[in-house]
Amino acid sequence: MIAVIVAIVVLAAVTLPQLLVRTTISRHAVERPDLPGTGGELARHLLDRFDLGHVKVEITDKGDHYDPDAAVVRLLPQHHDGRSLSAVAIAAHEVSHAIQHGNGERKLALRQRLAKVALFTDRIAGIFFIAAPVLTVVIRSPAALAGAIAIGIALLSVRVVVNLVTLPVETDASFAKALPILKEGGYLSEDDLPAAQSVLRAAAFTYVAGALISLINLARWIRLLR
Numbered sequence: 001m002i003a004v005i006v007a008i009v010v011l012a013a014v015t016l017p018q019l020l021v022r023t024t025i026s027r028h029a030v031e032r033p034d035l036p037g038t039g040g041e042l043a044r045h046l047l048d049r050f051d052l053g054h055v056k057v058e059i060t061d062k063g064d065h066y067d068p069d070a071a072v073v074r075l076l077p078q079h080h081d082g083r084s085l086s087a088v089a090i091a092a093h094e095v096s097h098a099i100q101h102g103n104g105e106r107k108l109a110l111r112q113r114l115a116k117v118a119l120f121t122d123r124i125a126g127i128f129f130i131a132a133p134v135l136t137v138v139i140r141s142p143a144a145l146a147g148a149i150a151i152g153i154a155l156l157s158v159r160v161v162v163n164l165v166t167l168p169v170e171t172d173a174s175f176a177k178a179l180p181i182l183k184e185g186g187y188l189s190e191d192d193l194p195a196a197q198s199v200l201r202a203a204a205f206t207y208v209a210g211a212l213i214s215l216i217n218l219a220r221w222i223r224l225l226r
Contacts, residue, residue: 028198035088037083038081038087039080042187043057046092050102052099054071058075059074059077060074061077063076064090064203066094066095068098068101073095075094089203092187092200093204096172096181118159125151125152126152129152163207167204171204178200179193182196
């Protein structure tokens with residue numbers, strides 16, 4: 001019974017943030033002809049306004065994001081071409097990451113360095129977890145299994161750190177940059193700002209589910225090691 005309750009709690013912790021993000025963005029994705037431009041047009045305008053003319057704006061099918069290596073703000077079609085509060089808020093959020101990059105902000109730089117390391121450590125961790133039972137059979141020692149799992153856990157912890165570092169980067173983009181830009185620049189009316197704030201909150205917490213999943217995965221392996 002306890003195991004079932006724990007499983008339900010874990011499932012809720014992982015799925016609810018994702019559901020909240022999708023629901024919030026969908027609720028404010030209604031087209032608004034009264035808005036002065038699309039998300040893509042706002043992104044281009046803001047990049048030029050903040051002297052980031054070298055940063056491009058592109059359409060993607062892989063999720064809204066800013067690519068610091070290519071210096072590109074990438075938006076989903078509905079946010080690039082859409083004229084909705086979700087499109088405007090998400091465009092402002094992703095441009096805010098470009099502003100962070102342009103300012104040389106340390107948290108974003110740290111996040112990018114760690115993310116590149118995590119791509120490597122995730123693959124190596126998988127190898128150790130697969131090799132653990134093989135080593136146990138070949139070497140005939142429980143210590144080999146424990147050692148391989150311990151190394152895998154250490155490698156997986158890098159992904160946990162990446163997700164934890166990402167959260168303040170995202171909240172800064174939404175609330176220290178995007179929301180003030182939309183408000184002080186007069187891009188949205190006072191009546192629309194609460195909805196935009198909800199979308200920005202959803203954009204900032206997109207990575208909460210990823211952080212929870214990585215923590216749960218790490219805890220699962222640590223429990224096995226014990």
